[in-house]
Amino acid sequence: MNTTQKTALIIGGSRGIGRATALRLARDGYAIIATCRQESAASAELADGVAACGVPFTLLTFDVGDRDEARRQLEGAFGEGGAPDVAVFNAGQADDNLFAFMTPAQWSDVLRTNLDGFYNTIQPLVFGMLARKSGRIIAISSASGQTGQAGQVNYSAAKAGLIGAVKALAREVGRKGVLVNAIAPGLIETDMTKELPKERILPLIPLARAGVANEVAGVVSFLCGPDSTYIHGQVIAVNGGLVM
Ligand code: NDP
Numbered sequence: 001m002n003t004t005q006k007t008a009l010i011i012g013g014s015r016g017i018g019r020a021t022a023l024r025l026a027r028d029g030y031a032i033i034a035t036c037r038q039e040s041a042a043s044a045e046l047a048d049g050v051a052a053c054g055v056p057f058t059l060l061t062f063d064v065g066d067r068d069e070a071r072r073q074l075e076g077a078f079g080e081g082g083a084p085d086v087a088v089f090n091a092g093q094a095d096d097n098l099f100a101f102m103t104p105a106q107w108s109d110v111l112r113t114n115l116d117g118f119y120n121t122i123q124p125l126v127f128g129m130l131a132r133k134s135g136r137i138i139a140i141s142s143a144s145g146q147t148g149q150a151g152q153v154n155y156s157a158a159k160a161g162l163i164g165a166v167k168a169l170a171r172e173v174g175r176k177g178v179l180v181n182a183i184a185p186g187l188i189e190t191d192m193t194k195e196l197p198k199e200r201i202l203p204l205i206p207l208a209r210a211g212v213a214n215e216v217a218g219v220v221s222f223l224c225g226p227d228s229t230y231i232h233g234q235v236i237a238v239n240g241g242l243v244m
Contacts, residue, residue: 005055007031008224009077009084011064011121012091014043016190017140020213021088021220022046026053028221033077033084035060035091035121064091064117065109071124083128083135086224089118089162090140094192099153107154114158118165126173135178136224139166140216141235143186143243159184163235170233179232181223185216186239206241 008025012018013034019042022034032050036043038061050057060077062069078084093113095106122137129135144152145159163182170180187193187201188211202208216238222228223236237243 005029005031006085007033008086008088009033009035009074009125010088010090011035011117012089014040014046016192017185017188017213017216018088018090019046019049020217021090023049023053024214024217024221025086025224026050026055026057028224029055030086030224031056031058033058033060035062035064035073037061037063063113064121065112067116067120070117070120074121074124078125078128081128081131083125083132085134086136086138087122087125087129088138088140088220089122091117091121092140092142092159092192094152094155096151096155098151102154110154111158111161114155115161115165118162126169126178129178130173130176133177137166137169137178137180138220138223139180139182141166141182141184143184143237143239146184146235146237146243166235167233174232179223179229181231181233182235183216183219183223184235184237184239184243186211186237186242188213188216188238204242205239209240211238211240 008030010018010022013022014036022032026032047057060073062073095110139162141162142159144156148156166180166182
């Protein structure tokens with residue numbers, strides 16, 4: 001890897017929005033370090049896609065809920081106190097149920113991946129970005145975190161928590177040249193949403209369609225680039241008008 005090449009870390013980069021983001025940032029010229037839980041056909045396909053862009057690719061495999069393993073692997077990739085130029089926290093999972101029936105595991109697992117995962121993977125990198133006086137941190141939240149969604153008390157809480165974390169962190173690190181923002185997608189066609197009853201959701205979307213992962217990846221690219229240097233502590237909605 002040459003020393004002038006910028007590096008983007010995509011936490012949860014193997015599929016869906018994370019995969020599209022990794023490929024988009026590869027096309028933008030970033031060396032890509034992507035993470036997922038385990039190697040799969042999807043991660044192999046991603047490796048091929050990034051290689052086709054002519055930039056280096058590294059895959060890290062760990063569960064973002066595993067704090068010690070996350071730190072160990074990130075230190076292995078960036079060195080102690082090191083950090084990528086861009087860190088995108090995209091890993092997420094949903095496990096929906098009405099709150100009256102929600103099990104302790106449904107609550108804990110969703111909070112651990114979607115919110116603890118942010119601490120586990122981003123906190124180890126912040127010191128390095130502060131020392132370097134540059135960096136971009138982008139967290140993928142959700143429209144559910146902005147408005148709350150019935151059947152998703154766990155997921156909405158985690159995604160709203162991410163928005164709070166992003167805003168607080170933005171206040172801490174802005175002076176040191178580290179820009180922090182969140183993106184709140186609405187309904188995006190991915191594995192996560194393929195079982196959802198689209199016929200009930202589409203009438204609520206003014207653009208009358210689901211979004212595609214590239215439409216989120218393009219916003220990540222913008223938030224990493226030279227035209228967004230005064231955007232900080234914001235939640236950028238990518239939702240076809242679902243939430244205004
Ligand atoms: P997918 O299910 O398609 O992909 C999820 C990604 O996160 C995969 O790369 C997966 O890796 C990784 N991941 C999930 N859990 C963990 C974990 N515990 N540890 C490490 N990696 C993990 O989801 P989407 O692309 O749809 O969603 C991406 C993000 O966008 C999520 O945070 C989601 O909540 C958010 N979002 C999605 C919306 C949508 O409509 N699709 C709407 C709003 C927000 P692996 O291959 O190992 O499973």
